Amino acid sequence: MAGLSMRSGIPLLKLPAGTMAPSSQFLAQSYSSEVKARDINLAAMKRGRGGRSSFSGDVVTVFGGNGFIGRGVANRLGKNGSQMIFPYRGDHYKMMRLKVVGDLGQVLFCPFELKDEESIRNAVKHSNIVINLIGRDMETRNFSYTDVNVNGPETIARICKEMGVQRLVHMSSINARAEPERAFLSRGSEWLRTKYAGELAVRDQFPDATIFRCSDVYGQQDNFINRIFSILTRNGFHGIPLYLKGNYTVKQPVHMSDVVTGIMNSLYDPEAIGQTYEAVGPERITMNELVRYMYECTSRTPEAWNFHITELMLDPTAFIKAYMTSKSPFGGVEAFYQQSLDTLERMSISDESEGYPDLTHLGVKLSTLQQRMPWELKARDLFSYYEYETVEEVPIVKPPKILSFHEERDLKNRGAAGLLNIIPGIN
Structure with missing residues (x-):
């Protein structure tokens, strides 16, 4: 199809295909789908005085945004005016609760699959910050611990590097080791072993990634409290079975809001680039x-x-x-x-530190158990x-x-x- 255009390229008239016209009068006009999108510096588009009705210039992709910690991160991102992209799999209705975390146009959703690289690329190609909170405490027929804790994070980190993402945050565990401490399983926790392998994979693909090693995180609708009070945990006489009755297992639980604050503070702290933090509470208790x-x-x-x-x-x-x-x-x-x-x-098994800085190095005032x-x-x-x-x-x-x-x-x-x-x- 040919058309009449101004020097600026704005089409004035389009004629049907087959219309005879001198080439000096009519120039070929490409379809919009053939025009390549321009690279836009979103940081230069900051608008507003701050808050949910502003745009901070940051476009953030949050993998696992519908999870326990993800919901807190989503709310904080919306509060500071970031545009958020929430990849999801399965039914999109489960993501509807996240629509209200930001203002109109600031909350976007896109389908993805952890084993589909193209869907991950689509989810991060417009973002300058990516936060990976994907996690699963149990294996399924579709996803093993290696799939979720190693291969998935490695793929996300590699694609983030390819797409020019500036900051990457990855979630791990306090006891992640190549050979974790053993209680009763002969090889120890496979989940912790793959979490450690996932850290190495992320570091290899994205050396500037910020990694958080969390202890047990408690808060509204968490797995920790719900598991302790679950009828599946108790026996028939209201007994709570613990290894050696819990007398020799030392834990350091942390509140969800403290972890979220640490993640948010790390995004704008230059010293957090390439750093590993231990997201643990202030108190050690059996x-x-x-x-x-x-x-x-x-x-x-x-x-x-x-x-x-x-x-x-x-x-x-x-x-x-x-x-x-x-x-x-x-x-x-x-x-x-x-x-x-x-x-x-x-x-x-007990929560053991390896000497990495904790959340207080990110300016977080940790909450005690009696407070929360x-x-x-x-x-x-x-x-x-x-x-x-x-x-x-x-x-x-x-x-x-x-x-x-x-x-x-x-x-x-x-x-x-x-x-x-x-x-x-x-x-």
Whole structure:
């Protein structure tokens, strides 16, 4: 088709194909699909005074934006005026909750598959920041730990480098090691092993990536609290089975908002480029004491026989339930909270630091358990229906006992006996 154009290229008239006209009068006009898009510097398009109705100049792709930590990151990105791209797989309706995190035109969605490189390329080609929060605590028939923790992050990091992405954030785990600590599984946690391999793969493809090694993250609609209170975790007599009753397992849980703040601060901190951070809480506490405190915050006490802690290694039903739920094709995430044998293994080993900087190096003021945990457990209060008439009626929860350095060292020495600690009088 030929057309009449001005010098600027603006078409004035298009004539049907076959119309005879001198070439000096009519110039060929390309279809719009044949015109290559111009490279636009979005940073030069910053508009507004800040906030959700502004544009910060950042276009951020968040993989796993519909997850627990992803929802918090999405809300913070919308708050500072970033344009967000949320890749998703499956039904797009599950992403609808994220429509409200930003203003009109700031929240975009695109379908993708972790094993489809072209779909990943489409998701990041317009972004200057990419955050990878994809994770799964259990294997499925379609995705193994290697697929989710190694191959997927490696592909995302490689494509980000190819597409000129400026900042990449990757989520890992505090106990990720080439040979993780072992509790009862012969080779330890495969999930932790592949998390470590994923870190190496990301570093190899994108050396400037910022990696966060998280401990157990708790908050609204998390897997950690839900798993502790799940009926699949308890036995028939309200018993909570823990490895060596949780007396030798030291945990350092962190609140979700602190992790999100650390991620957001790292995006604009030059010192975070190529750095690894340990996203852990400010307090180290035994698993036994943590579970005790969580249950007593919900008005459940051992004296009232609402709960008690039992020995995991003497409770075969706990292993059977964990194995069966991990193999079930239904409700592995929403109903069973990704329970598996590997999950039990990770709950049974202590959180160990390797000396990397923590969230305080990113300016995060860490929240203590007493500041956050009672509120997060409020909906699970056994007597939430009851209105206390006087202050004296309100049950007083004993504060969690935080371990000192010397106490933890003593626990570690005594825990070295392993399963012999089951025998009374050994320690």
